[in-house]
Amino acid sequence: MEYFIQQLVNGLTLGSIYGLIAIGYTMVYGIIGMINFAHGDIFMLGGFAALIIFLVITSIFVGLPVVILLLIMMAAAMLTAALWNWTIEKVAYRPLRGSFRLAPLITAIGMSITLSNFIQVTQGPRNKPIPPLVSSVYNVFGISIALKQIIIVLLTVILLTVFWYIVNKTSLGRAQRATEQDRKMAALLGIDVDRTISITFIMGAGLAAVAGTMYLMYYGVAVFSDGFIPGVKAFTAAVLGGIGSLPGAVIGGLLIGLIESLWSAYFTIDYKDVATFSILAIVLIFKPSGILGRPEVEKV
Amino acid sequence: MSDTLLSVQGVETYYGNIRALAGVDVEVKKGEIACLIGANGAGKSTLMMTICGSPQARTGSVIFEGRDITRMPTHEIARLRIAQSPEGRRIFPRMTVYENLQMGASLDNLKYFNEDVEKIYTLFPRLKERQAQRGGTLSGGEQQMLSIGRALMARPKLLLLDEPSLGLAPLIVKQIFDAIKVLNQEQGLTVFLVEQNAFAALKLSDRAYVMVNGKVTMRGTGKELLANPEVRAAYLEGGRH
Ligand SMILES: Nc1ncnc2c1ncn2[C@@H]1O[C@H](COP(=O)(O)OP(=O)(O)OP(=O)(O)O)[C@@H](O)[C@H]1O
Ligand SMILES: [Mg+2]
Numbered sequence: 001m002e003y004f005i006q007q008l009v010n011g012l013t014l015g016s017i018y019g020l021i022a023i024g025y026t027m028v029y030g031i032i033g034m035i036n037f038a039h040g041d042i043f044m045l046g047g048f049a050a051l052i053i054f055l056v057i058t059s060i061f062v063g064l065p066v067v068i069l070l071l072i073m074m075a076a077a078m079l080t081a082a083l084w085n086w087t088i089e090k091v092a093y094r095p096l097r098g099s100f101r102l103a104p105l106i107t108a109i110g111m112s113i114t115l116s117n118f119i120q121v122t123q124g125p126r127n128k129p130i131p132p133l134v135s136s137v138y139n140v141f142g143i144s145i146a147l148k149q150i151i152i153v154l155l156t157v158i159l160l161t162v163f164w165y166i167v168n169k170t171s172l173g174r175a176q177r178a179t180e181q182d183r184k185m186a187a188l189l190g191i192d193v194d195r196t197i198s199i200t201f202i203m204g205a206g207l208a209a210v211a212g213t214m215y216l217m218y219y220g221v222a223v224f225s226d227g228f229i230p231g232v233k234a235f236t237a238a239v240l241g242g243i244g245s246l247p248g249a250v251i252g253g254l255l256i257g258l259i260e261s262l263w264s265a266y267f268t269i270d271y272k273d274v275a276t277f278s279i280l281a282i283v284l285i286f287k288p289s290g291i292l293g294r295p296e297v298e299k300v
Numbered sequence: 301m302s303d304t305l306l307s308v309q310g311v312e313t314y315y316g317n318i319r320a321l322a323g324v325d326v327e328v329k330k331g332e333i334a335c336l337i338g339a340n341g342a343g344k345s346t347l348m349m350t351i352c353g354s355p356q357a358r359t360g361s362v363i364f365e366g367r368d369i370t371r372m373p374t375h376e377i378a379r380l381r382i383a384q385s386p387e388g389r390r391i392f393p394r395m396t397v398y399e400n401l402q403m404g405a406s407l408d409n410l411k412y413f414n415e416d417v418e419k420i421y422t423l424f425p426r427l428k429e430r431q432a433q434r435g436g437t438l439s440g441g442e443q444q445m446l447s448i449g450r451a452l453m454a455r456p457k458l459l460l461l462d463e464p465s466l467g468l469a470p471l472i473v474k475q476i477f478d479a480i481k482v483l484n485q486e487q488g489l490t491v492f493l494v495e496q497n498a499f500a501a502l503k504l505s506d507r508a509y510v511m512v513n514g515k516v517t518m519r520g521t522g523k524e525l526l527a528n529p530e531v532r533a534a535y536l537e538g539g540r541h
Contacts (some may be wrong), residue, residue: 171410177395188374189404
């Protein structure tokens with residue numbers, strides 16, 4: 001039983017990270033109907049930005065409190081990731097809006113390869129380690145919970161709350177939802193559609209960058225290929241939850257995190273990804289639009 | 301000429317290679333109600349959308365308050381206070397009635413929202429009853445009311461209505477036409493509307509245009525066109541007299 005709960009805690013942590021990344025996929029899909037395949041690499045870039053700023057800062061100032069360090073790392077990651085995502089939307093995706101459906105998808109794959117190769121060339125192909133930042137572990141009824149796990153889950157809850165508020169209660173969020181539902185009508189009401197789409201890319205990148213920083217803190221390494229596997233898993237989470245749905249992205253992320261840790265715990269770790277994708281396939285057979293996805297029929 | 305609010309001059313609009321507007325000239329003066337009638341596919345909705353820059357005119361120009369807006373992006377045109385209730389109503393289906401109305405008031409960042417929404421609810425009490433319902437689940441007529449209400453929330457200088465009576469029960473149609481008249485007379489709102497219900501529209505209008513195949517073929521006051529035998533034959537026979 002303790003072992004099981006232990007795995008739940010681990011799964012929840014991982015799932016939080018996937019959920020944060022998945023939101024970026026799902027929001028961009030919602031608003032312009034494309035899969036931003038470079039989003040996983042945005043997450044990876046965030047991790048690298050955090051790592052680099054960490055190395056720079058710690059070489060200048062010694063003995064900074066960890067909280068301050070983490071905040072600086074997240075800020076740097078968010079800034080870098082947002083700038084990059086904003087730029088690729090503007091130069092690579094926007095000109096293709098309204099062309100055939102595969103064009104932006106292919107471009108996105110190109111952007112993904114570009115970014116991961118760029119990091120591979122400039123940062124090297126090997127794992128880059130970071131010293132453990134947060135190493136306290138608490139023992140609660142025989143279950144060990146690391147402080148870094150608490151940080152990750154807590155931060156995710158906070159960010160999701162803020163995010164939920166923005167999307168549902170502010171004029172920016174309304175503009176985003178309006179643009180998503182009927183771009184032309186939004187423009188007729190004075191909404192700057194291009195700007196709204198840019199902001200969406202920036203918001204998605206911000207969350208992915210936080211996830212990147214957390215991932216770095218959790219595993220202690222960054223590597224150029226991190227954009228791929230966690231990226232694809234987060235994408236799977238978005239599809240599993242129902243692409244286009246924000247709560248769906250979070251639920252999908254948590255599910256994937258849990259499936260992964262429980263499978264590794266009770267069966268063989270080698271097949272954990274197979275398990276994840278099998279579950280995806282099974283869910284999509286019975287509910288093609290995902291867990292919270294809306295069926296495509298609607299009276300308009 | 302100083303009282304001309306909108307002037308469309310020699311406008312041609314294309315969808316790909318298809319020419320939907322073939323040199324249209326239309327004028328709407330401040331404080332009047334103008335209407336545009338014509339058969340299906342004549343290009344009426346295209347003209348309404350071209351005024352809003354979506355699609356943009358390929359040649360000719362659209363002048364609003366003396367300013368050339370032909371090449372302006374749609375959202376900037378909206379900010380000049382041209383509001384449209386477009387063809388097909390285009391309600392945001394997954395937003396509530398209330399949120400749809402809030403979208404209408406985006407220009408002023410909801411500054412006058414509370415005050416204005418009460419006016420809309422007085423005009424269409426139905427919307428108040430339904431305010432928490434999602435737009436996509438409203439009946440066709442309710443969506444029509446919402447679309448008009450949303451356009452009015454923008455505090456427009458020029459209100460474009462594309463077939464406001466479409467799908468509405470006769471009583472509601474009368475209500476809407478009465479409302480348009482009241483808004484026009486009491487607040488000096490300028491209205492340019494497209495109508496299939498030619499009789500009611502011509503009766504209401506100070507100025508009227510007939511469009512055929514992307515061209516304006518007749519123009520005059522509402523009364524003149526009502527009395528015109530050609531118009532009667534093509535658009536009014538079988539209608540209410
Ligand atoms: N998006 C589009 N792509 C291609 N052709 C279009 C498009 N929209 C309209 N058209 C064509 O342009 C012409 C004018 O259409 P428009 O919708 O302006 O007519 P309308 O006068 O509003 O007709 P109705 O009374 O049926 O609403 C039609 O022949 C129509 O087929
Ligand atoms: Mg039409």
